[in-house]
Amino acid sequence: ELKVEQNPLFLSMQEGKNYTIYCNYSTTSDRLYWYRQDPGKSLESLFVLLSNGAVKQEGRLMASLDTKARLSTLHITAAVHDLSATYFCAVGYTGNQFYFGTGTSLTVIP
Amino acid sequence: NAGVTQTPKFQVLKTGQSMTLQCAQDMNHNSMYWYRQDPGMGLRLIYYSASEGTTDKGEVPNGYNVSRLNKREFSLRLESAAPSQTSVYFCASPQPSGGNTIYFGEGSWLTVV
Numbered sequence: 001e002l003k004v005e006q007n008p009l010f011l012s013m014q015e016g017k018n019y020t021i022y023c024n025y026s027t028t029s030d031r032l033y034w035y036r037q038d039p040g041k042s043l044e045s046l047f048v049l050l051s052n053g054a055v056k057q058e059g060r061l062m063a064s065l066d067t068k069a070r071l072s073t074l075h076i077t078a079a080v081h082d083l084s085a086t087y088f089c090a091v092g093y094t095g096n097q098f099y100f101g102t103g104t105s106l107t108v109i110p
Numbered sequence: 111n112a113g114v115t116q117t118p119k120f121q122v123l124k125t126g127q128s129m130t131l132q133c134a135q136d137m138n139h140n141s142m143y144w145y146r147q148d149p150g151m152g153l154r155l156i157y158y159s160a161s162e163g164t165t166d167k168g169e170v171p172n173g174y175n176v177s178r179l180n181k182r183e184f185s186l187r188l189e190s191a192a193p194s195q196t197s198v199y200f201c202a203s204p205q206p207s208g209g210n211t212i213y214f215g216e217g218s219w220l221t222v223v
Contacts, residue, residue: 009150031210042200042216043153048209088152090212096141096160096204098212100153 002027004091006101013079014109021104023072023089031092032065032072036085037103043088047074079108113137116201116215123191123222131186131218133201139213141204142184143168144176146197147217153200159184191222 003026013019023032031050035043047056049065049072056063060083062075072089089101116133123129135142140161145153155168159178173195175187188195201215 004152006152033212042214043212045211045213048211050209090153092210096210097155097158098143098204099155100145102150102152 004101021074033090114215139203
């Protein structure tokens with residue numbers, strides 16, 4: 001059974017601190033996606049990771065992929081309030097099927 | 111370029127009523143999807159269509175039907191709505207290449223009372 005697990009589910013962090021969100025998946029894949037969702041809004045693409053060892057950075061967010069460990073991380077550096085949102089990882093499989101994690105609700109506290 | 115457009119944005123139904131959620135994409139993509147989003151459960155795939163004329167069940171298809179009307183349009187129908195179908199529904203369509211970034215519609219908030 002395909003499973004995509006994110007942790008933590010809820011994350012409250014102070015501005016200026018660093019933290020990492022983890023995404024584990026059960027079946028081999030070389031396509032991993034990170035999305036951001038603001039309350040009441042749709043999902044916005046953040047990163048697409050397509051190979052083992054891929055690392056992408058945008059502002060205070062950095063995503064990486066280890067396909068051997070079936071693990072992706074989303075690292076937040078020096079958090080600011082604007083990063084408060086729910087973050088989802090999704091894993092792509094053959095046939096253009098995508099499975100999403102449960103999401104991590106991030107709150108950055110001033 | 112509108113991307114993925116879905117209607118309606120909000121709907122309240124009574125138990126047993128039927129309705130259709132409409133989705134259209136103007137990106138000439140082959141694949142289209144319907145997801146539902148519930149608190150603490152992420153997005154779960156209801157049905158998908160890999161190409162015009164084909165549809166397949168996802169993780170949670172019970173209580174739903176779909177129609178891929180043409181390459182642009184993919185509709186989701188609730189024949190007899192139940193309170194358990196209260197959810198936010200997203201239509202999505204991935205790029206056919208270049209990493210397959212998924213583009214989402216704005217969402218449809220459905221409440222069944």
